[in-house]
Amino acid sequence: MNVLGVETSCDETGVSVVQGGARILSNLVASQIELHARYGGVVPEVASRQHLLTLLPQLRSCLERAGLGPGAPGKPPPGLDAVAVTYGPGLAGALLVGLNLAKALAWAWDLPLIGVNHLEAHIYAAWLDRSPEDQPQFPLLALVVSGGHTEVLFMPAHGQYQMVGRTRDDAAGEAFDKVARLLGLPFPGGPSVERAARGVAPAPRLPRPWLRGSDDFSFSGLKTAVLRLVESPDYRPEAMPGLAAAFQETVVQVLAAKAAAVARRFNARCLVLAGGVAANRRLREVVEDTVPLPVICPPISLCTDNGAMVAAAGYYRLERGERHGWDLDVVPTLKLAPP
Numbered sequence: 600m601n602v603l604g605v606e607t608s609c610d611e612t613g614v615s616v617v618q619g620g621a622r623i624l625s626n627l628v629a630s631q632i633e634l635h636a637r638y639g640g641v642v643p644e645v646a647s648r649q650h651l652l653t654l655l656p657q658l659r660s661c662l663e664r665a666g667l668g669p670g671a672p673g674k675p676p677p678g679l680d681a682v683a684v685t686y687g688p689g690l691a692g693a694l695l696v697g698l699n700l701a702k703a704l705a706w707a708w709d710l711p712l713i714g715v716n717h718l719e720a721h722i723y724a725a726w727l728d729r730s731p732e733d734q735p736q737f738p739l740l741a742l743v744v745s746g747g748h749t750e751v752l753f754m755p756a757h758g759q760y761q762m763v764g765r766t767r768d769d770a771a772g773e774a775f776d777k778v779a780r781l782l783g784l785p786f787p788g789g790p791s792v793e794r795a796a797r798g799v800a801p802a803p804r805l806p807r808p809w810l811r812g813s814d815d816f817s818f819s820g821l822k823t824a825v826l827r828l829v830e831s832p833d834y835r836p837e838a839m840p841g842l843a844a845a846f847q848e849t850v851v852q853v854l855a856a857k858a859a860a861v862a863r864r865f866n867a868r869c870l871v872l873a874g875g876v877a878a879n880r881r882l883r884e885v886v887e888d889t890v891p892l893p894v895i896c897p898p899i900s901l902c903t904d905n906g907a908m909v910a911a912a913g914y915y916r917l918e919r920g921e922r923h924g925w926d927l928d929v930v931p932t933l934k935l936a937p938p
């Protein structure tokens with residue numbers, strides 16, 4: 600079964616065709632980073648309009664590359680079975696552009712329409728490009744770390760989610776982005792901090808927000824600690840790489856130690872590490888070393904937003920017979936599980 604996946608929840612336009620929820624036939628991502636970089640963050644209206652300009656040409660190339668071709672007018676490309684699309688969480692205007700395209704296509708081609716939760720899609724990136732024996736096995740734990748979310752979820756089976764812990768303030772990616780700005784590093788902050796910190800000894804040691812006795816996270820105090828250091832009269836620009844490394848190390852150690860503590864209590868067969876921050880090599884390394892379970896990370900290029908992960912998540916919903924109606928609307932605050 601071939602599923603078209605459409606992703607426009609933030610600043611990446613993603614269109615992809617995935618076979619059987621795992622094999623990528625084509626995956627195109629158009630990043631808007633350069634467009635937003637001059638503002639130091641994502642400008643919602645600029646993002647929506649760029650999705651509008653990018654989507655149709657990208658769809659055409661995506662279908663061609665997948666070997667599906669455009670098909671006859673009014674008929675679906677031969678071999679395409681469903682259209683999956685992110686309908687939340689994310690920026691309302693940005694989501695609307697992708698959802699409208701997906702609805703129009705599913706309507707015109709008479710294919711099932713499947714709305715997908717963006718965080719669920721991040722988790723399903725772990726099924727992509729893997730043979731069935733290497734795919735995640737249930738029950739599993741998922742640590743989702745992105746620009747807007749930091750959550751540990753327990754997944755007893757496909758499509759079932761229980762919230763174990765989440766951030767009480769900033770998401771991990773948001774903390775990377777804000778701290779990068781404080782350190783004068785370019786947007787998006789995550790990759791900039793990782794680059795600045797590479798091969799540098801962390802200094803000084805920053806306070807680690809453990810929230811003992813809870814599986815929740817908190818990263819806003821850490822950001823304030825960095826701000827105090829940067830604003831102190833003794834701060835020298837040469838100290839920046841060490842401070843970037845100290846910040847990264849603190850976030851990584853807290854995420855890994857808390858995920859490990861959860862892994863010891865839950866009967867799970869593996870931990871899936873997903874979301875944009877999962878592209879961080881130091882985080883991947885420390886989580887693999889700390890968590891007492893097999894750790895499955897999507898390839899780095901599939902950790903940040905893309906259409907393939909949406910198609911993979913949509914495939915499993917389709918397999919369970921799920922469909923959305925034409926009344927599907929965007930839900931900017933969509934949740935995967937109640938807190």
Ligand code: KG4
Nearest residue numbers: 745746747772789790875876878879903904
């Ligand atoms: O999942 P994603 O592409 O979009 C959201 O759903 O939010 O995640 C984007 C976030 C940004 O905050 C970005 O700074 C962070 O992921 N990120 C990283 C790295 N690459 C992206 N954070 C740390 N290290 C990275 N290498």
Ligand code: ZN
Nearest residue numbers: 745875903904
């Ligand atoms: Zn994302």
